[in-house]
Amino acid sequence: MSRITIDDVTKRFGDTTAVDGVSLDIDDGEILGVVGPSGCGKTTTLRTLAGFETPTSGRVLFDGDDVTHRPPETRNVGLVFQSYALFENMTVRQNVEFGPKMQGVSGDERRERATDLLSMLGIPELADRDPATLSGGQRQRVGLARALAIEPHILLLDEPMTGLDAKLKTRLREEVGDLLSELDVTALYVTHDQVEAMEMCDSIAVMNDGQVEQVGTPREVYESPASSFVSEFVSLDVPDFAFVDGAP
Amino acid sequence: MSARPDGQQSLSAAFGRPLVLAVFVLTLLFLVAPIVVTFVASFARDWTGVLPSGFVSVRHWERVLGFAAYQDAADYSLRLGEMLATLPRDPFAAFGKTPLFRSVFLALGGVAINLVVGVPIAYAVARYDFRGREWLNAIAVLPLAPGIILGIAFLRAYPELSGTDFGLIVGYSLLKAPFMVLAVQSSFEAMELRQLEESARSLGASWLRTFLVVVVPNAKRGIVSGAIICWALAAAEFNFSYVVYSRGARPLALFLKANISNSSFETTAAAVSVFFVLIAGVTLALQLLGNRGFATR
Numbered sequence: 307m308s309r310i311t312i313d314d315v316t317k318r319f320g321d322t323t324a325v326d327g328v329s330l331d332i333d334d335g336e337i338l339g340v341v342g343p344s345g346c347g348k349t350t351t352l353r354t355l356a357g358f359e360t361p362t363s364g365r366v367l368f369d370g371d372d373v374t375h376r377p378p379e380t381r382n383v384g385l386v387f388q389s390y391a392l393f394e395n396m397t398v399r400q401n402v403e404f405g406p407k408m409q410g411v412s413g414d415e416r417r418e419r420a421t422d423l424l425s426m427l428g429i430p431e432l433a434d435r436d437p438a439t440l441s442g443g444q445r446q447r448v449g450l451a452r453a454l455a456i457e458p459h460i461l462l463l464d465e466p467m468t469g470l471d472a473k474l475k476t477r478l479r480e481e482v483g484d485l486l487s488e489l490d491v492t493a494l495y496v497t498h499d500q501v502e503a504m505e506m507c508d509s510i511a512v513m514n515d516g517q518v519e520q521v522g523t524p525r526e527v528y529e530s531p532a533s534s535f536v537s538e539f540v541s542l543d544v545p546d547f548a549f550v551d552g553a554p
Numbered sequence: 555m556s557a558r559p560d561g562q563q564s565l566s567a568a569f570g571r572p573l574v575l576a577v578f579v580l581t582l583l584f585l586v587a588p589i590v591v592t593f594v595a596s597f598a599r600d601w602t603g604v605l606p607s608g609f610v611s612v613r614h615w616e617r618v619l620g621f622a623a624y625q626d627a628a629d630y631s632l633r634l635g636e637m638l639a640t641l642p643r644d645p646f647a648a649f650g651k652t653p654l655f656r657s658v659f660l661a662l663g664g665v666a667i668n669l670v671v672g673v674p675i676a677y678a679v680a681r682y683d684f685r686g687r688e689w690l691n692a693i694a695v696l697p698l699a700p701g702i703i704l705g706i707a708f709l710r711a712y713p714e715l716s717g718t719d720f721g722l723i724v725g726y727s728l729l730k731a732p733f734m735v736l737a738v739q740s741s742f743e744a745m746e747l748r749q750l751e752e753s754a755r756s757l758g759a760s761w762l763r764t765f766l767v768v769v770v771p772n773a774k775r776g777i778v779s780g781a782i783i784c785w786a787l788a789a790a791e792f793n794f795s796y797v798v799y800s801r802g803a804r805p806l807a808l809f810l811k812a813n814i815s816n817s818s819f820e821t822t823a824a825a826v827s828v829f830f831v832l833i834a835g836v837t838l839a840l841q842l843l844g845n846r847g848f849a850t851r
Contacts, residue, residue, distance in 0.1 A: 356752070356756055357755075357756075358752055358755075377755075378752070378755040378756050379755050379756070379757075379758050379759060379760055380758075381756070382758070383756050384756065385752060385753055385756040387746070387749040387752075387753065389746040389749050391746050391749035391750045391752075391753045393750070393753075393754070393768050393771075393772065394772055395768070395771035395772055395774065404754070404757055404759075405757035405758055408757055408758035408759045408763070409758045452753075452757070453753075453756075453757075456757055456758065462756075
């Protein structure tokens with residue numbers, strides 16, 4: 307895992323500015339939540355990290371290395387999408403082994419990694435299944451295992467819980483949150499759901515209109531919002547919400 | 555469907571379903587009856603009265619397949635007998651002698667071109683936004699010209715291609731390309747193409763590798779059904795074949811036409827039945843091949 311720096315990144319598409327001078331630091335092992343309304347530039351920020359968008363200006367650094375102009379396949383970044391985007395022409399195990407295979411990891415080690423990850427995610431029995439036969443929660447876990455199998459610099463999660471039912475969401479939130487901290491993964495977690503971000507992330511960046519309004523721990527952002535936008539956006543309607551740090 | 559509390563069935567349960575079923579069954583019967591009659595009649599010795607008689611006779615099949623002579627001198631058969639006789643001496647020439655293999659080969663050629671050209675076009679249209687996208691889509695999807703017009707234009711532009719295998723293959727592929735593009739495109743549009751592709755790229759696969767190992771296999775269903783439709787339509791294409799064909803074994807559509815115009819009903823029935831069997835066989839083969847060929851598990 308690595309330390310990730312986004313240095314004054316701006317991305318324009320024609321006349322519209324999707325991301326406007328965003329700077330963010332993600333420490334090794336930190337989970338940064340990026341929240342904001344749709345169209346605020348959070349997904350473009352994620353795609354810039356993955357290498358699918360080249361910033362109009364600014365730099366992206368992994369551990370001090372400038373990767374701004376490197377193609378996605380050489381960046382070693384794990385991606386988890388809302389749609390999971392599992393390869394339906396392969397079994398669950400082949401999905402998980404795909405990344406290491408592309409990176410030239412030997413067959414034995416690939417198998418071992420896949421086995422480990424699948425049991426860590428509690429789905430070892432699904433290894434030989436066809437992804438099309440899995441439930442939403444199971445697909446989510448396979449997607450996560452596949453992204454983690456390449457031992458990425460950073461894990462990028464793009465609205466991974468959207469579309470799951472509320473009960474499953476609550477359970478997965480807890481499980482995935484625990485897993486990510488346990489594995490010491492550096493992660494960028496993009497969501498429009500502030501409760502999800504507050505529960506799963508070490509710190510939160512609130513974005514609006516292409517700019518970062520505030521970065522801080524969930525508690526900081528909640529208790530001392532930097533702007534009226536932030537205070538409005540993070541206002542919780544969850545009465546007995548517990549912050550990750552455990553303090554009352 | 556559950557009964558209402560007051561014990562009455564809903565309107566759709568009482569009338570809707572039986573009605574849909576009845577329409578379905580009637581349509582099926584209407585469509586299937588000619589095929590069944592034709593198939594049955596092809597095994598009759600003759601059909602001069604109300605009902606065909608003299609079952610089971612394979613005389614007409616023998617004639618059509620080319621194992622027995624036609625009554626008059628002209629030979630509209632598939633010439634399989636001749637092919638088998640030539641086979642030991644000159645295997646390459648043998649297959650060219652029969653309309654059967656020539657047609658299968660020509661139509662497959664058309665399918666091959668459509669796979670190479672149509673799949674990337676469908677992918678580009680489904681995946682990217684670019685200038686001229688709408689135009690490319692329209693050109694690829696609209697059957698631009700009927701076979702007869704394309705055939706005549708073809709002969710004017712490339713007279714040297716008249717009657718050659720290459721000319722027929724290119725013509726079939728042009729005429730049937732829309733069916734391939736449509737089938738594959740709908741397959742691409744049904745999946746989260748961009749996210750699928752980006753997942754593979756982020757996992758370290760190059761663009762080309764992603765396309766070949768992830769994108770194409772995920773569109774398997776569309777590609778297989780596109781290939782089947784293209785093949786069946788190309789094998790049955792009459793107009794273009796009629797205009798462009800000049801020598802060698804007749805394309806199947808012309809073989810059918812020759813029998814319809816010149817043979818007895820029973821012989822024609824056998825010829826048409828051969829065609830049904832062939833279509834069913836190739837469809838099955840492409841389906842199996844498609845499922846096997848893409849299976850990576």
